Amino acid sequence: MQAKATALIPVDEALRLLLDGVRPLDAERLPIAECGDRILATDIRSLRTQPPFDASAMDGYAVRSADVARLPARLRVIGSAPAGRPFSGAVGPGEAVRIFTGAPMPEGSDCVLIQEDAASVADDMIEAKETVAASRHVRARGLDFSEGQPLLDRGRRLDPPALSLAASANHAALDVVRKPLVAIIATGDELLPPGSVVGPGQIIASNGLGVAEIVRSAGARVLDCGIVADDRDAISATLDRALEAGADLIVTIGGASVGVHDLVREVLTARGGELDFWKIAMRPGKPLMAGTLGGRKIVGLPGNPVASLVCSYVFLKPLVACMAGRLHEADLRQGILGAPVPANDQRQDYLRAAIRREADGIVATPSAIQDSSMLRVMADSAALIVRAPFAPPADAGEECQLLMLS
Ligand SMILES: Nc1nc2c(c(=O)[nH]1)N[C@H]1C(S)=C(S)[C@@H](COP(=O)(O)OP(=O)(O)OC[C@H]3O[C@@H](n4cnc5c(N)ncnc54)[C@H](O)[C@@H]3O)O[C@H]1N2
Numbered sequence: 526m527q528a529k530a531t532a533l534i535p536v537d538e539a540l541r542l543l544l545d546g547v548r549p550l551d552a553e554r555l556p557i558a559e560c561g562d563r564i565l566a567t568d569i570r571s572l573r574t575q576p577p578f579d580a581s582a583m584d585g586y587a588v589r590s591a592d593v594a595r596l597p598a599r600l601r602v603i604g605s606a607p608a609g610r611p612f613s614g615a616v617g618p619g620e621a622v623r624i625f626t627g628a629p630m631p632e633g634s635d636c637v638l639i640q641e642d643a644a645s646v647a648d649d650m651i652e653a654k655e656t657v658a659a660s661r662h663v664r665a666r667g668l669d670f671s672e673g674q675p676l677l678d679r680g681r682r683l684d685p686p687a688l689s690l691a692a693s694a695n696h697a698a699l700d701v702v703r704k705p706l707v708a709i710i711a712t713g714d715e716l717l718p719p720g721s722v723v724g725p726g727q728i729i730a731s732n733g734l735g736v737a738e739i740v741r742s743a744g745a746r747v748l749d750c751g752i753v754a755d756d757r758d759a760i761s762a763t764l765d766r767a768l769e770a771g772a773d774l775i776v777t778i779g780g781a782s783v784g785v786h787d788l789v790r791e792v793l794t795a796r797g798g799e800l801d802f803w804k805i806a807m808r809p810g811k812p813l814m815a816g817t818l819g820g821r822k823i824v825g826l827p828g829n830p831v832a833s834l835v836c837s838y839v840f841l842k843p844l845v846a847c848m849a850g851r852l853h854e855a856d857l858r859q860g861i862l863g864a865p866v867p868a869n870d871q872r873q874d875y876l877r878a879a880i881r882r883e884a885d886g887i888v889a890t891p892s893a894i895q896d897s898s899m900l901r902v903m904a905d906s907a908a909l910i911v912r913a914p915f916a917p918p919a920d921a922g923e924e925c926q927l928l929m930l931s
């Protein structure tokens with residue numbers, strides 16, 4: 526297949542093409558203890574009623590409200606009801622049962638006299654120091670939820686409260702959206718893993734680590750396919766390895782541009798893959814490509830370190846989030862320029878910027894050098910100033926759009 530178009534594509538258009546038709550992956554059933562932070566694939570209902578009985582909300586005495594409506598009131602203690610061991614008898618007039626938080630209210634009682642308001646006057650006698658109204662300190666059966674009640678909707682992230690609620694409703698396992706497996710392949714003869722002895726012309730492969738973290742933050746599992754030489758057969762074999770491992774998305778890094786060693790696109794198309802787009806009107810990140818191979822999505826990130834990170838924030842994060850069933854909204858905010866910026870050309874610019882929060886807003890100061898190889902500048906930037914194509918020059922103090930990084 527040939528590229529459908531090689532003209533520079535606007536960022537929004539490329540994002541639309543990339544996300545078109547992408548749906549959350551299929552479901553997998555997992556023990557509830559492994560479901561934290563996963564996305565529910567089905568609606569769930571309660572399998573039980575909570576609390577399953579009228580329960581005491583306090584430590585004290587289960588009594589009849591009529592007996593403690595007027596003071597003084599003396600009551601005979603006829604037994605005890607700790608949580609988990611219900612009192613089997615009934616509370617009659619003038620009687621009380623020692624009760625603890627969470628225990629079922631004994632038959633006949635309708636309120637709890639808290640122990641702070643009871644004085645012991647004999648071995649089995651208490652005196653109420655306060656009156657108590659009916660239902661006081663009693664949690665009615667089903668106060669929280671009832672059996673069969675809808676509890677959580679499909680698409681809900683199993684955050685800590687949702688997870689505890691599902692457990693309380695007696696679900697031992699849940700159907701959750703499968704995590705996309707993202708294979709990451711770094712290409713380049715010059716690359717060595719961190720910690721290597723670096724020879725002439727060689728550098729350390731750094732991009733894959735940052736890209737992996739970005740896709741993980743969007744809900745992916747990562748398959749690190751390591752470093753592959755600028756060699757058609759080696760790239761092709763690694764793509765096979767990723768496909769065989771069941772990758773839902775393959776991400777290549779480097780080799781996306783026009784050089785004779787930039788082979789990813791060539792290998793993809795030679796293998797019958799489909800190239801959906803290549804070359805975006807953005808800086809950094811122009812040579813980004815996307816397509817499909819063997820029914821899986823493939824995204825080719827540009828090799829320049831900042832370009833591969835910016836493209837991951839702008840494109841991979843929403844793509845992976847969509848596959849993982851997660852809501853994704855870019856954290857776009859309005860900021861104030863901390864320094865002037867020149868007129869922009871046809872590429873949407875993502876300027877690395879340090880930010881400072883002031884009374885009138887977030888002040889973003891772009892780095893004086895914006896070279897797409899500079900990771901140190903990127904690491905010092907909490908936001909990217911997004912400059913639309915052909916934006917006119919702007920002065921310090923003017924408004925700007927910020928893409929917050931995290
Ligand atoms: N004649 C042209 N040359 C270039 C163009 C162009 O349009 N015409 N585009 C430039 C742009 S923009 C970018 S971005 C780069 C991207 O090119 P590639 O995707 O082919 O990347 P490489 O050439 O493989 O590498 C570029 C640069 O990045 C380093 N690199 C690559 N992978 C990694 C990695 N995993 N970790 C760290 N660093 C990596 C590599 O050593 C190079 O220094 O092309 C421009 N050229």
Ligand code: MOO
Pocket residue numbers: 807808809810811812827829832897898
């Ligand atoms: O746009 Mo490249 O992506 O200059 O680094």
